[in-house]
Amino acid sequence: MTVSPQFSRTESWALTTLTIACFGVLANVFQGDGNPVSASLAFSGICYTSTYCMIKWLGATFIKANLKGRDMSKLKKVEIPEAMGAVAAIVYLLAIITFIPFPFYKDIVTATSGGGNRDFVIEAQHIETGRLLHKFPHNKLASYLSAILSLQVIVILGIGDDLFDIRWRHKVLIPAFGAIPVLIVYFVDFGVTQISLPTFLRPYVGGRELVDLGVLYYLYMAGFAIFCPNSINILAGINGIEVAQSLVLALLILLNDVLYLLPSAPYPHPAIDSHLFSVYLLLPFVGVSLALLKHNWFPSKVFVGDTYCYFAGMLFAVDGILGHFSKTLWLLLIPQVFNFIYSAPQILHLVPCPRHRLPHFNVRTGLMEPSRVTFERPLRPIIQTVMKIAAAVKLLDIKTDESGNIIESSNFTIINLWLVWFGPMREDRLAMGLIALQIACGLLGLFIRHKLALLIFTSDNLQHSSII
């Protein structure tokens, strides 16, 4: 069933009411020296309603422009619109740009010699009007803009990918281009490349708490920005999984942000700006993703396309880089990291890799089963040994011939592994299982971050307000 441009009466009412309410909040915020967090929530609501409507309106147009695909895991393989994530991404970008005047003080240039020179500027007073009314000084503006630039680059290249079906080895580089704006502005505008070391490493660098990584720090950030989008893009292929995992990640990061903004957290705190920054970036994302999920959840009426995966991953990457909490993010990305390492033997072609590794849809039962790869030539002995060990600890499902050679194996993705563990199941139950895993890993990650970090670092920046 494809998406339809008709709205039910309930839909129309709900969408109209929500939109009006959100604009009401915005008008209210704009009048007073209002609360940017309320404004961000209102933007999130508008993002939800506009993405919801745009997807319905544009469905037929996408199909006409050949942006369509068939869902192979259904009995009726109707054509549905593809690459709808691009719509969500564009709504998000316009929202996040329009949002700029809310969190930033307005500098007032009172004298100019022309040509855009700021000869005399009254900088807005840093009146602390409370935790949530806190506004950003102007030196944060460049970071904010660079984040949007990176997201736009990834959306432009992602659309290219959705249009042209780029080869894997080129695809992997798309996020590298996307990372350029954030890294370059970081270089020109901030340039701090020191990190604090875990206690157990300090003896090796002469007992210092901080170490300057220089160029290595940029390589680390670039690697992080390349990993996030690609890791989401390979944990994909069943209805709703791309959007649902991104939504869970966004909500987990928001939960972490909220820990810094709660009345019980220390205030003023050096990390508060970063976490407000993160809230502003993520709330509208939650809005567009919820709307997309509504159409993309089982049974999907639209596909999201690579653009959405890149875009979501890049959002987390820039959020982590500019908010200086990329270490925390790694903890939330445990399923993605696992899936990436687990996939590596096939991605690196140590083991043959079929064109598609989606789970297999059994037409008779209507259930998803692990997809399998068959080996026409015998694998190298060392690889066979490793695979047999993996099979023994239930990390693979293999078949051997009478001489003990592996002739068949389940594909190396976490989605197939889930089916190996829990047996065939319907597509939506499969997605729900993986999402539950993502939530569990994420909550565990946050627990580790805030409760166990003190074991290896001298301070958790949530408890202590004066750290370097």
Add this chain to the structure above:
Amino acid sequence: MTVSPQFSRTESWALTTLTIACFGVLANVFQGDGNPVSASLAFSGICYTSTYCMIKWLGATFIKANLKGRDMSKLKKVEIPEAMGAVAAIVYLLAIITFIPFPFYKDIVTATSGGGNRDFVIEAQHIETGRLLHKFPHNKLASYLSAILSLQVIVILGIGDDLFDIRWRHKVLIPAFGAIPVLIVYFVDFGVTQISLPTFLRPYVGGRELVDLGVLYYLYMAGFAIFCPNSINILAGINGIEVAQSLVLALLILLNDVLYLLPSAPYPHPAIDSHLFSVYLLLPFVGVSLALLKHNWFPSKVFVGDTYCYFAGMLFAVDGILGHFSKTLWLLLIPQVFNFIYSAPQILHLVPCPRHRLPHFNVRTGLMEPSRVTFERPLRPIIQTVMKIAAAVKLLDIKTDESGNIIESSNFTIINLWLVWFGPMREDRLAMGLIALQIACGLLGLFIRHKLALLIFTSDNLQHSSII
């Protein structure tokens, strides 16, 4: 004839040599506290070679993805790739982002309390190392980034337009979205809305030289940003005209910029930053446009698509807005303004408007002739009168029936008008004629700007270094 992915030996040599030379210049600039203008020239060269190659490499891919069209003004109507301007735009965007570290001082943050806080910053000293070594302070960074954001928005929406064939009344709004980032950052970051008045208007505002336009100034800027891209998009339809007119406009603006950077110009001068800013934005544009023109000039091997027209127009708009010389730009856009006003009766449907108004290709002569619109119902008398006057002063070519009713007319575009004036001609001569007109109008415009402006303003900012 479509574009081919093969390179001749001469092409390979020329492109390789140019690329190596440009990287050489960049390496040189990067070592010393080098000259950003040289770096910009080198970027321009790299833009040329990469756009040139990308277009050749991607031709077949575009055709396969259904981005193709037939050239109706040729005897052999082969399919050639469409929307190639998007490639040029993307190369440009990546270049202009990578260029950031060259013109901006690097602020060095020496102490941070974490979370991206700039607690102690050594601002780069404003050492004036001469006119061309001049670097920008950081308060220009937000403007620069907002310009890139606007261009990216327009490219994303332009690609949508090329894919989906959006209706005219929606198309017109695309540049409005594109203008948002520049206007919002202008609002938050600069916010000057005063303009200096021509002398003859001053008595009406109590003799003041400056008048604060407030919200009107933003409306003016938005209008300007909507006009530029659309005006280039409607002066289109024959081989090479879109790129050639944009290239001429870019070169004319560069000429105007150079007037401020020449050794004879006053130094230091308040407008010098704006004009350097403009040079940095335009040089890479000249690079990508030359490469595009090489493939798009008669007989076209690729089409440029709406993306390029929007992108080029938006570049001029943001350049004029952020450089505070939009008045000068109007003078360079005289042919576009004329074409817009001349087209208005058809665009507003006062006179019937056919789906396409391109000139007509005569298969027998191989020449272009004015395309015509026939009126099935008689036009309103007032419109007939105006059209007859226009025909009398050679602004239209009309046909009347025996009772004096207009039954046919040439279409209302400057391209058709040129053919009405000078008779049928080959497509490339037509394009060259219009480009010559653009050059002539532009040079006249610059003459007016610098020689005659003193008649109505108290100062031309090129002569006087201390103005408001």
